Amino acid sequence: MTLLSxxxxxxxxxxxxxxxxxxxxxxxxxxEGEVLGIVGESGSGKSVTALSIMGLLPQPPARIGAGSIWxxxxxxxxxxxxxxRNLRGPGIGMIFQEPMTSLNPVFTIGDQLMETIRVHExxxxxxxxxxxxxxxxxxxxxxxxxxxxxxxxxxxGGMRQRVMIAMALACRPxxxxxDEPTTALDVxxxxxxxxxxxxxxxxxxxxxxxxxxxxxxxxxxxxxVIVMYAGKIVExxxxxxxxxxxxxxxxxxxxxxxxxxEDDRQRLKTIPGALPNPAAPPPGCRFEPRCGFxxxxxRAAVPPLADIGGGHDSACIRHxxxxxx
Amino acid sequence: MTPLLSAQRLTKHFAVRHxxxxxxxxxxxxxxxxxxxxxxxxxxxxxxxxxxxxxxTVGRMLLxxxxxxxxxxVFEGEDLLALQSEALRAKRRHLQIIFQDPYGALxxxxxxxDIIKEPIEIHGTLDGRSASRRVAELLDRVGLSxxxxxxxxxxxxxxxxxxxxIARALALNPRFIVCDEPVxxxxxxxxxxxVNLLQDLQDEMGLAYxxxxxxxxxVKHISDRVAVMYLxxxxxxxxxxxxxxxxxxxxxxxxxxAVPEPKPRAGRRRSAISGxxxxxxNPPRGCRFHTRCPHxxxxxxELEPAVAEPKPGHRVACHLYPAAAAAAPTAxxx
Numbered sequence: 001m002t003l004l005s006x007x008x009x010x011x012x013x014x015x016x017x018x019x020x021x022x023x024x025x026x027x028x029x030x031x032e033g034e035v036l037g038i039v040g041e042s043g044s045g046k047s048v049t050a051l052s053i054m055g056l057l058p059q060p061p062a063r064i065g066a067g068s069i070w071x072x073x074x075x076x077x078x079x080x081x082x083x084x085r086n087l088r089g090p091g092i093g094m095i096f097q098e099p100m101t102s103l104n105p106v107f108t109i110g111d112q113l114m115e116t117i118r119v120h121e122x123x124x125x126x127x128x129x130x131x132x133x134x135x136x137x138x139x140x141x142x143x144x145x146x147x148x149x150x151x152x153x154x155x156x157g158g159m160r161q162r163v164m165i166a167m168a169l170a171c172r173p174x175x176x177x178x179d180e181p182t183t184a185l186d187v188x189x190x191x192x193x194x195x196x197x198x199x200x201x202x203x204x205x206x207x208x209x210x211x212x213x214x215x216x217x218x219x220x221x222x223x224x225v226i227v228m229y230a231g232k233i234v235e236x237x238x239x240x241x242x243x244x245x246x247x248x249x250x251x252x253x254x255x256x257x258x259x260x261x262e263d264d265r266q267r268l269k270t271i272p273g274a275l276p277n278p279a280a281p282p283p284g285c286r287f288e289p290r291c292g293f294x295x296x297x298x299r300a301a302v303p304p305l306a307d308i309g310g311g312h313d314s315a316c317i318r319h320x321x322x323x324x325x
Numbered sequence: 326m327t328p329l330l331s332a333q334r335l336t337k338h339f340a341v342r343h344x345x346x347x348x349x350x351x352x353x354x355x356x357x358x359x360x361x362x363x364x365x366x367x368x369x370x371x372x373x374x375x376x377x378x379x380x381x382t383v384g385r386m387l388l389x390x391x392x393x394x395x396x397x398x399v400f401e402g403e404d405l406l407a408l409q410s411e412a413l414r415a416k417r418r419h420l421q422i423i424f425q426d427p428y429g430a431l432x433x434x435x436x437x438x439d440i441i442k443e444p445i446e447i448h449g450t451l452d453g454r455s456a457s458r459r460v461a462e463l464l465d466r467v468g469l470s471x472x473x474x475x476x477x478x479x480x481x482x483x484x485x486x487x488x489x490x491i492a493r494a495l496a497l498n499p500r501f502i503v504c505d506e507p508v509x510x511x512x513x514x515x516x517x518x519x520v521n522l523l524q525d526l527q528d529e530m531g532l533a534y535x536x537x538x539x540x541x542x543x544v545k546h547i548s549d550r551v552a553v554m555y556l557x558x559x560x561x562x563x564x565x566x567x568x569x570x571x572x573x574x575x576x577x578x579x580x581x582x583a584v585p586e587p588k589p590r591a592g593r594r595r596s597a598i599s600g601x602x603x604x605x606x607n608p609p610r611g612c613r614f615h616t617r618c619p620h621x622x623x624x625x626x627e628l629e630p631a632v633a634e635p636k637p638g639h640r641v642a643c644h645l646y647p648a649a650a651a652a653a654p655t656a657x658x659x
Binding site for chain 2: 041042156157158159186187188189190191192194195198213214215216217218219220239240243253254255257258259260261267268269270271272274275
């Protein structure tokens with residue numbers, strides 16, 4: 001069953017000649033209980049997509065120019081602020097990259113956790129407290145009763161991220177959006193948090209949309225993957241297909257430029273150049289100026305994201321040669 | 326071979342005070358404790374570990390940007406800690422540093438030319454016109470255009486700023502560069518460009534690097550040897566291939582196992598270690614890793630492990646690998 005559908009989403013910043021299209025005609029679905037990975041580098045539009053779903057985009061300067069976002073059959077872009085508030089929490093929860101700036105430094109984590117529960121559920125203060133303790137236990141925080149009285153600065157980065165997850169999960173969301181949830185964490189802590197997310201997904205049967213720039217993290221947790229570049233989806237596939245048969249030059253370049261634990265000191269492959277200026281993107285394929293596979297035709301028109309078989313989509317006109325090198 | 330740089334028993338304890346700088350000393354933060362390593366000319370020593378392990382403090386002490394509490398740093402045969410200001414400055418020409426944050430490391434009010442020229446002016450190695458020529462040459466060398474010299478840092482992307490930082494570090498023809506997380510803030514595709522640039526520069530100029538990073542993939546790629554730090558101590562140091570193929574210390578093993586590889590696999594992976602890094606204000610007794618170690622033994626809680634060398638050039642501080650009997654007493658009293 002499809003839980004979330006994003007259709008032709010277009011998000012712009014600013015107006016007039018300097019307008020920037022941060023997300024351009026993006027469409028995708030997330031099924032119940034599925035983990036969808038969204039990868040891309042800075043400026044790819046992945047976080048703006050997430051904020052649009054949450055209704056958290058500051059408008060202005062942002063403007064949703066086109067498209068619709070369907071959650072359980074309703075277009076949530078038409079929701080009022082009140083309806084959105086009811087959706088956040090029990091419908092969609094979100095965790096962010098910086099657990100320090102996402103928690104309020106002047107309230108204890110108990111206050112913040114119980115406040116979240118209070119907003120969404122009519123239960124007694126005692127039941128709220130019990131639920132808060134239960135959530136902290138679930139995310140692996142030792143001595144949760146004592147931790148309720150702690151302030152965010154008293155916790156380590158990994159602990160704060162666990163608290164954020166507890167807050168997001170307190171209302172049992174059907175979809176959890178995790179925006180770079182482990183980027184600020186050390187690698188041993190990252191592994192613990194990813195493991196926790198996958199455990200909770202099984203327990204609560206929730207879907208997860210995980211946004212990351214780390215291909216390793218995606219390989220580890222995602223069922224399906226979307227690769228974004230300069231505001232557009234360039235490739236979409238099941239996780240195995242994506243890593244084994246990357247069918248867009250950008251995906252391939254990303255995978256090749258990661259120094260793996262297995263390779264040795266040869267030169268790393270690089271993607272030359274840098275992201276295009278978002279105010280003046282190239283006329284055709286946005287990756288064309290940096291692409292080793294470019295043809296004349298790539299400059300003529302924006303290549304559509306097309307099904308290349310088996311639920312694998314690529315926005316490259318030379319996907320066949322790429323998939324079977 | 327005599328090393329280019331050798332750090333012996335390098336230690337940094339920060340005093341933690343009550344209520345500001347004039348307060349009573351409340352405790353000692355043992356950021357770096359008794360660390361030994363050597364770096365040969367043209368060699369890259371990788372230094373890895375998680376946040377708070379003391380790796381950046383080590384890098385900064387080598388340049389005396391942070392004064393060590395104890396220990397010695399011998400560079401080209403001279404003890405840097407014994408040098409007075411003039412002599413230190415002369416020596417420091419050959420020791421440079423590249424920082425993690427290419428946004429914070431460049432003065433936003435200075436043009437790129439002024440930024441790169443500053444070390445040349447301070448050391449007075451070249452006159453005005455030759456200095457400008459040198460800037461153009463350096464910009465070209467790091468993959469920027471000499472036309473960029475008049476611009477300000479904000480006009481550049483993260484990767485380009487890191488190139489400017491590298492050009493500044495190269496301005497005085499150093500022999501040794503501390504690279505403190507030089508690619509951590511960059512996107513993957515840009516990261517590879519900078520790593521390749523650092524390698525090219527090393528091959529051409531015979532530079533030695535101390536490459537500090539938390540990304541084990543990048544460190545493996547660029548290093549000849551790798552040292553692993555945990556809570557202020559080097560727990561393992563070895564030639565790269567040996568370290569990654571056969572990590573001896575349980576912490577190194579866990580660290581390598583925790584790296585998510587860009588290869589989907591069937592089934593779930595389980596964390597090798599639980600818990601978090603203890604506070605450096607009050608590090609655990611005995612082996613500092615014992616609170617998280619899957620192989621913990623009674624002795625680990627009591628006695629700090631001495632450094633053993635189970636294989637030539639592969640040193641490890643862990644009770645699973647008893648040090649040679651002769652070496653043990655000195656290390657135990659240390």
